[in-house]
Amino acid sequence: MTRTTLTPNHKPTLDAIAWMEKLAATLSSDTPAQAALLFEQDGYWRDLVAFTWNIKTLAGRTAISDMIVATMPTATPSNWRIDEDATETDGVIEAWFTFETREAKGRGYLRLREGLAWTFLTTMTELKDYPEKRNKLRPKGAEHGANKNRQTWLEKRQHEQATLGYSEQPYCLIIGGGQGGIGLGARLRQLEVPTIIIDALPKPGDTWRNRYKSLSLHDPIWYDHMPIFHFPKTGRYSPPRTRSVIG
Numbered sequence: 001m002t003r004t005t006l007t008p009n010h011k012p013t014l015d016a017i018a019w020m021e022k023l024a025a026t027l028s029s030d031t032p033a034q035a036a037l038l039f040e041q042d043g044y045w046r047d048l049v050a051f052t053w054n055i056k057t058l059a060g061r062t063a064i065s066d067m068i069v070a071t072m073p074t075a076t077p078s079n080w081r082i083d084e085d086a087t088e089t090d091g092v093i094e095a096w097f098t099f100e101t102r103e104a105k106g107r108g109y110l111r112l113r114e115g116l117a118w119t120f121l122t123t124m125t126e127l128k129d130y131p132e133k134r135n136k137l138r139p140k141g142a143e144h145g146a147n148k149n150r151q152t153w154l155e156k157r158q159h160e161q162a163t164l165g166y167s168e169q170p171y172c173l174i175i176g177g178g179q180g181g182i183g184l185g186a187r188l189r190q191l192e193v194p195t196i197i198i199d200a201l202p203k204p205g206d207t208w209r210n211r212y213k214s215l216s217l218h219d220p221i222w223y224d225h226m227p228i229f230h231f232p233k234t235g236r237y238s239p240p241r242t243r244s245v246i247g
């Protein structure tokens with residue numbers, strides 16, 4: 001997804017890069033809270049986990065400065081990079097960027113007006129020490145060599161179902177297995193965190209199944225994917241309710 005080449009001398013991109021360089025320099029200086037002055041007086045910094053380990057919206061310079069003081073010494077952000085050409089519409093420059101903290105990699109979105117940040121989004125995308133096991137890191141699956149006690153994938157799964165929550169306790173309990181709970185459970189599994197999801201309803205997806213018969217999602221299919229488990233490319237534009245959560 002990351003573009004490595006930006007159009008040379010593209011004014012909105014140069015402006016976004018200049019702002020980002022000022023942010024990076026100020027945050028790593030002896031007075032990081034001064035970075036709040038790079039925001040409009042009533043500007044916003046919305047952080048999804050990357051700095052606050054929470055979902056926070058900081059409104060205004062004072063709140064932003066307080067957050068910087070509280071988080072930057074441990075977050076130690078670096079490698080701020082505009083990763084796509086910025087755009088400019090009606091005087092608002094918008095740009096995607098990437099960054100790192102001590103623990104994680106992140107991606108964000110910047111909106112600039114007259115050289116100051118109007119909105120600034122930072123999201124954590126991955127823990128550096130615990131990358132998701134996808135693509136080249138995916139589990140091997142096949143085990144070569146002679147082993148007459150080798151378990152199949154199904155046997156391992158049945159063993160886990162029989163023991164997790166009984167003889168082996170989970171590290172994490174998710175209450176509510178709607179799309180949020182199921183998505184979180186899928187992510188935790190990739191991180192090998194033993195997890196159980198419980199729901200008041202009998203089956204995953206019942207919260208949707210129980211709704212009116214003709215219900216379908218309102219957003220187009222490409223906005224509705226579950227993490228890891230995407231809708232097929234041939235899926236309907238508006239997924240019907242029975243496909244929406246593990247149909």
Ligand SMILES: Cc1cc2nc3c(=O)[nH]c(=O)nc-3n(C[C@H](O)[C@H](O)[C@H](O)COP(=O)(O)OP(=O)(O)OC[C@H]3O[C@@H](n4cnc5c(N)ncnc54)[C@H](O)[C@@H]3O)c2cc1C
Pocket residue numbers: 175176177178179180181198199200201206207215216217218219220223224
């Ligand atoms: C008609 C409609 C159309 C929508 N269309 C879209 C769309 O097109 N695109 C989109 O992105 N979003 C859409 N949404 C919004 C989206 O469905 C919700 O934001 C999403 O379902 C919220 O997911 P959730 O997992 O947080 O909560 P829920 O899906 O509400 O799941 C919560 C789960 O927790 C369980 N639960 C609650 N309390 C307890 C308890 N005390 N103990 C045990 N279990 C409990 C419930 O049974 C349920 O299964 C739509 C919503 C509706 C109603």
